[in-house]
Amino acid sequence: MNRVDFTAFCGPYPRRPIGQEPAELFRRLAGFGVDRVFASRLEALWFENPHDANRLAESASDAPPGLIRTPVLDPSLGTWREELDRLAARGPLPIVRLHPNYHGYSLADAATALAALATRGVVAQIVVRVDDPRRQHPRAQVPDVPPATIRETAARHPKLKVLLSGASTSALNALAKDLPTARNLWADTSQADGVDAVAGLMRGPWRDRLVFGSHAPLFLPEAAFARVVLDLDDASADLILRGNAVSLLAESERDRR
């Protein structure tokens, strides 16, 4: 494994014509040395049954081996357990993505599903935001998932590995003090913007818990790499781009055995 992108998307984007299918997305990221991309279908945000988007991803024939189809699980659907069983039966299931804001449930309401993920050793990637709420369609606004509730979820489910995805720099800084007691919480860099932002996080407790997320193709991959590699030495950048990902995935794999 070289570089790992935990936060990418496939499929059409409803706001602008920038969506990419798996082969195109992977090619774009591979140009930066990424050889493993976790990508879910954007349709999962808006489909009436988000699990239909998982089947759409499975039917795609052009997905390169390094592109990991990342399913979205909606615990508010009565059939979430059936979907989880189905996904697990298809092969290794290292991670699923959750969008409580788009799918209209609280993380407290999802406790049973989260416990099931913990039991199976599946990482729960809980996404704070896909679009800046200010930039959303004025008739289809989706507020952020409060990052603190994701931290609380990690505390309530100590055996669950939680990947906090799309949190801002200020949110990550605010949570840093909790990390010594939240050994099951990781975060991605997909929305950590600002001068010296990622470098600042790497000087604190997030150092061994930050993984790379590009948010491609909605965001430009150049931006995702710039915030990591321009401000960090090689060892620190490698931790985000590879090392911490290897640790998270290895722990997840160990839990699944």
Place this chain on the structure above:
Amino acid sequence: MDLARLRARLKPPGPVIDVHVHPLPGRGRDATLREAADDLIAAADRAGITKMVLSNLGRTWDTAPPPAAFRAANDDALRIRDLAPDRFLAFCYVNPAHTEEALAELDRCVGREGMVGVKLWVAVRASDPRVGRVAEKAVVLDVPVLQHVWVKAGGNGPGESTPDDLAALARAVPHCRLIMGHLNGGGLRGIEAVADLPGVSVECGGSDPEAGVVAAAVRRLGTRRVLFGSDVTGRHFGTQLAKVTGDGLSEKAQRRILWDNLARLLPARAGVRPVGDESPCPEDRPQ
């Protein structure tokens, strides 16, 4: 690709002038002006930024500053500029609600202290006649006006301009060199609002590094009316540069956006001259 090559790949193709830099509060409310300047220069060097145009909103970003507050902010901008005049230029920040004081501040900062533009934020909408008076003054002083613009899904603030407000200003003061701030904040609909107003340029600072927005602006407005801005320090120079360098534009178009287009808008006394040639870009061909 090793990290050295990756870093090299992220560097811009030529010199870069950033039209939208907020120097304070910097690393914290107590940062000295020297620390703010040093931090900006260090971050700019890492990303490949050559020059920065400061718009100082003060340390607390009061949305409707009284004259004493915008004067103090401009004083700090001048001090930071003078710490590294080869790296910094400065725009004069005023609140048009205090019209006479704002005009006097433009006389002081632009007329006598060498500031090279005007920065307007969210105190008064650009369609308000008081902003028109500030824009007319900018014409007299031969400087551009950078106006914050957004279209927020939840609604703009009472004094916060939309692209339509800016378009109204452009029609009211047609000789003013207007820069519509926050291209991504105004979005694709914002581009349409100013498409038929050749005196309006757009700058891409602030907001997320969304794909396809700068490219859309170039398609609609051409390669001459798009400028680079970052909105640092809330954003990272590199994430904002990516909007220009990562969006599929030719190198020549990138160079125009990153340097030449603003060089043409600034007064000669800014000392920033275009470096590119005048031959067409691939994007200039009819599409």
